[in-house]
Amino acid sequence: MLWVKIFLFFLIVASFLILDSFVKKKYDLPKKLKYTKRFNSDQVIVEAGLLFIALVGILFASISRLENGIYRPLNPIPLGIWLFLFISVLYAYRGYMVKKYAKHSKEYYVHFAFAIWLPFAGLILELLFKL
Numbered sequence: 836m837l838w839v840k841i842f843l844f845f846l847i848v849a850s851f852l853i854l855d856s857f858v859k860k861k862y863d864l865p866k867k868l869k870y871t872k873r874f875n876s877d878q879v880i881v882e883a884g885l886l887f888i889a890l891v892g893i894l895f896a897s898i899s900r901l902e903n904g905i906y907r908p909l910n911p912i913p914l915g916i917w918l919f920l921f922i923s924v925l926y927a928y929r930g931y932m933v934k935k936y937a938k939h940s941k942e943y944y945v946h947f948a949f950a951i952w953l954p955f956a957g958l959i960l961e962l963l964f965k966l
Contacts, residue, residue, distance in 0.1 A: 843963055847956050851949070858948045862941045874936040881928065889921035915964075919957025926950035 859866065873879055895910035896917055912920075930946025937943075 840963055844960065847959060850956070851952070854948055854952055855945065858945050862944050864942055864945065868942050868945065870933045870937050870940060870942050874932050878928075878932055882925065885921065885925055885928070889917055893917045913961060915961045916957060919953055919961075923950045923953040923957075926953065 858864070873882075892910055892912065893914055896908050896912055896914050899906040899908045926946045927950035930943040930950060933940065933946060934943040
């Protein structure tokens with residue numbers, strides 16, 4: 836069973852590489868993305884706020900309380916799901932900023948594709964490693 840989990844993990848990692856190459860080939864994008872910098876100071880504040888929300892959620896998911904003889908987390912969303920949701924929302928926001936400030940580029944497709952695929956991959960991995 837361990838080998839199946841390892842194989843599925845590498846299959847999901849390979850799916851990200853395939854998705855990246857497919858989107859770049861379809862929209863004729865360069866191998867290295869140009870718009871990885873911040874476009875304005877508000878973007879830094881919003882990304883820091885997203886990070887703060889994710890860290891608070893992860894903190895509450897890691898703290899548990901005793902209830903009827905069973906330890907239950909304060910936040911029922913698992914840690915891995917918080918991490919994947921944070922990265923997905925961050926990619927979606929960065930894609931939005933690229934679309935808003937660099938309309939001539941189609942690099943936002945890469946960000947949006949990752950933002951859509953990442954929660955599904957996170958759920959698959961979360962369910963896979965709970966077995």
